[in-house]
Amino acid sequence: MSATYRVAVRALCDFTAREGDLDHRFTPAPSAREGMEGHTLVASRRGDDYLAELSLSGVYEEDGFAGLTVTGRADGFDPTANRLEEVKTHRGRLERMADNQRALHWAQVKVYGALLCAERRLERVTLSLVYLEIASGKETLISQDATADELQAFFAEQCQRFLAWAQQEADHRQRRDSALQCLRFPHASFRPGQRELAEDVYKATRTGRCLLAQAPTGIGKTLATLFPMLTAMPRQPLDRIAFLTMKTPGRRLALDALATLRGRRDTVEAQPLRVLELVARDKACEYPDRACHGESCPLAAGFYDRLPAAREAAVAQQWLDRDALRDVALAHDVCPYYLGQELARWADVIVGDVNHWFDSHALLHGLAQANDWRTGVLVDEAHNLVERARGMYSAELDQQRFNRGRRAAPKALARPLERLARQWQAVFKEAGxxxxxxxxxxxxxxxxxxxxxxxxxxxxxxxxxxxxxxxxPEDASLELQALLFEALAFCRLAERFGEHSLCDLTRYGRGRAVLGLRNLIPADFLAPRFHTARSSVLFSATLSPAHYYRDLLGLPDNTVWREVASPFAARQLEVHIRRDISTRFRDRDASIEPIVATLAAQYQRRPGHYLAFFSSFAYLEAALMRFREVHPAVPVFSQTRGMPEAQREAFLARFTPGGKGIGFAVLGGAFAEGIDLPGDRLIGAFVATLGLPPFNDFNEALKARLTARFGQGDDYAYRIPGMIKVVQAAGRVIRSPDDEGVVVLMDDRFAQTGVRALLPSWWQLGSHASR
Structure with missing residues (x-):
């Protein structure tokens, strides 16, 4: 090794001191905020000489190894008492804390003690675990004296346990970076527009900037973003790359691109690149009917005892998509989901949902902060991030769930639950x-x-x-736990309530109401996430106007926006605007006949497969019923409310090469984006709406808030989100350089200058507009 390997104290002890069962039974624990407040409280009770958050580091060296640098922050040191403290907050009786958790705490304070003695040349020190019970504020100190020699021996033992892994990781990093220095594009040539996008991603990664890249469908955006970031990885250097998607098909595309870049897994030519796919817990669980602890689930029993072998096997395999990870986990009798959580620490490229970086409890963001990673973040279909992030930072209190939890609660909780019930009634009264x-x-x-x-x-x-x-703990019923988690989530967001959110009440009938904290401007929550990343690239076919995303996502001031020129020619896509049709709500009934006539005329002119998009199921059903009455010979099929996955697949299966028929769907739904129907599987789309969100109290409040913050409430609340849906739906038609088709936009407002400015620049609207 040419340089030392760095590891945090917590990561070192997690690796060397954990043993026994995986245990995720519900145990009341302080929140992160309560934990920080608890540490502050303990420090405030100490003397003036007390040193809180003391930075410590040291190097362990051994023959044949350049060194292991261990760093961290000790919670506190009292030089007068010569006492080093590790503070842990908890709830309830301390004796219920698991033995392996206590062992981890002792390991941490001993490592800090070794670093402290070496730095300050102390001969001995008192080590104290300070357990603070959050509810009562009571401290329990468990102390032991230790000599510097004893602590140094313990430190050396932990480092030796980690040393082989550190050497392996350092060697892997060197091989990975050397290989990536020579990485070549896997195809003979770039597609039109693909090289331009790749160059922009490379520049953004090299300069540590954020890039908004609008690039048309069909140019190979996934490969064009992964390839340059991997190429830049050793030059930055980046520790990790996170490829984040909105839906499962996006993960599949990313994994396919990575497989192409790595080369065949069964040959020596494969790149030494560790790829991990993260999936949701409910999809990875092998025993969904079992509780997540060693007494119930066989894959939780002895998890930490078998983890080292499973971890070794996994990193040796390197390619860890969902199936491969499951095979490794089951071969070693460990939980696939939690093995994946562990391997997120050691993978080079992690493919998963956007919540792994942007959610308030995001795994990857937390690891990046804890380990000071230089991370490259790629966000696919980034036009969805505004709404996804709003959901991440919103919360609800459900009166019906409260009532269920109240009925299941023991009598000891009657008074606080009654107080909350009275406040529900007070809110009803105040809101009318x-x-x-x-x-x-x-x-x-x-x-x-x-x-x-x-x-x-x-x-x-x-x-x-x-x-x-x-x-x-025996009273922890599912109903009571659900009430607790909902209350805690709601209250956490209430603490950060401000101009970025609003509060509303929806009453569904007697005994059922929902109080919501709705995030309107996710920028205030997301800005720190972009700051943590070394470089972020957000890409989609619809990322304009740039200021909309800069404002609502909280992107850095130096964010670069690029539009990749479309490889498609205007002749490939006929774009018609029906200026004589209005799809405004007041005109819906009158619009049915001309819409049906438009669909039928285009179908008769060129039979084939089409998609027709409407603003709601009610609108869709009215048009579908009339179409069937007037044109019974034309094959039609429809999206339905709450359509299960099997029926969605059957809907898409209707679009066979050479087939004919019109599929009726809802704009913004499952068939309006993220589906690929190339060639003559789809030759046209009709859009009978501007996609504007409904005019109601919520959206008017959103508009007012966005106007106050950015001065563009109408555009930000209505017009831009609507047109994003329209362009995404129309984008289903032209998927490759050989495709040809037609898009019919049915509403007079599509001819307005402000609306037309939000349509793709390569569309030639004027030459194909119908009156």
Whole structure:
């Protein structure tokens, strides 16, 4: 090795000191905020000489190894008492803490002790584990004296356990970077537009900037983003690349591209690149009917004892998509999901959902912060990130779930639950929602302020349930746990409530109401995520206007926007605008006849497969019924409400080469983006809507908030989101340089200058516009 290998104290001890079962039974634990406040409280109780958050580091050297650098921050050191403290917050009785958890805590404080003695040339030190019970504020100190020699021996033992792995990791990094220095594009030539995109990604990665890249479908965006970032990886150097997707098909495309770049797995020519696919817990679980602990699940029993062998086998295999990871896990009798969580620490490229970086509890973002990774982030179909992020930073309190939890709660929790019930009624009264309304017709109420008294009552309920279950874990029913988790999530977001969010109440009938904290501007939450990444590349076929994404996602000021020229010629796509049709809500009934006539005329002119998109199922069903009445000979099929996956697959299976028929679908739904029907499987699309969100109290409040913040409320709340859906739906038609087809936009507003500016620049609207 030419340089030392760096590892954090926590990561070192996680690797060397964990043993026994995996145990994810519900145990009340402090939140991250409570943990930080607990550390601050302990420090405030110490003397003026107390050193909190003390940075320590040291190097372990051994023959044949350049060195292992261990770094971290000790929670506190009292030089007067010569006492080094490791602070851990907890809830409930301390004796319930697992032995292996306590062993991990002792390992950490001993390693810090060794580093402290070496740095300050101490002969001995008192080591203390400070356990702070959050509810009572009571400290329990467990202390032992240790000599510098004893601590150095312990430090050396941990380093020796980690040394072989560190050497392996350093060697792998060197081989990986050497291979990537010579990485070549896997095809004889780039597709039109592909090289341009790849060059922009490479420049952004090399300069550590954020890139917004709008590139048309069909040029191979996945390969054009992965290849340059991998090429830049050793030159930056990057520690990890995260390829983040919105849906499962995006992961599959990324894995296919990575397989092409790596080369065949069964040959020596394959790149030494570790690729990991992360999947959701419910999809990876082998025993969904079992609880996640050693007494219930055989893959949790002895998990940490078998983890080292499983980890070794996994990194040796290198290619770890869902199936390969499962094979390794089951071969070593460990849980596939938690093996994947562990391997996220050691993979070079991680492919997974966007929540792994952008969610409030994101795994990859947390690892990047803890280990100071230089991470390259690629976000596919990034036009969806605004809505996905809004969902990540929104929360609800469901009155029906509260009532179920209340019925299942022990009597000891009656008072805080009753207090919360009274606050529900107070919110109803203040919002004017005391009457339940007609069954099946929910009433919506926008609250002008956050109901602080209800939030306070929810916080008290969360604390009461947590404290009770800390003492009585046998009372942890599913209903009570669900109420607790919902209350905690709601209260965490309430603490950060501001101009980026609003509060609303939807009442569905007697005994059922939902109080929502709705995020409107995810920028305030996402900006730190982009700051953590060394470089971020967001790409999609629809990423304009750039200022919309810069503002709502909180992108850095130096973000670069690029539009890759389309490889498609205007002659490939006829674009017609029906200026004589209005799809405004008041004109829906009158629009049915001309829409049906337009569909039939185009189909008769050129029979084949088409998709017709509508703004709602009600609109779709009205048009479909009339079309069947007037043109019974034309094959038609339709998307339905709540369509299960098997029926969605059957819908897409209708689009066979050389087939004929019109599929009716909802704009923004499952068939409006992310599906690939090349050639004559799809030769045209009709869009009978601008895709504008409905005009209602919520969207008007969103508009007002966006106007106040950015001055463009109407565009940001209505026009731009609607046109993104339209362009995505129309983009299903031309998928390759050989495709030809037609798009018919049915609404007079498509002819407006501001709307036309949001359509792809390569479309020639004027020459094909119909009056």
């Amino acid at each position: 929602a005391e009457e339940a309304g007609e069954p099946g017709k929910p009433t919506y109420h926008l609250l002008t302020t956050l109901p602080d008294k209800l939030v306070s009552a929810a916080q008290q309920v969360g604390a009461a349930i947590t404290d009770h279950l800390g003492e009585h």
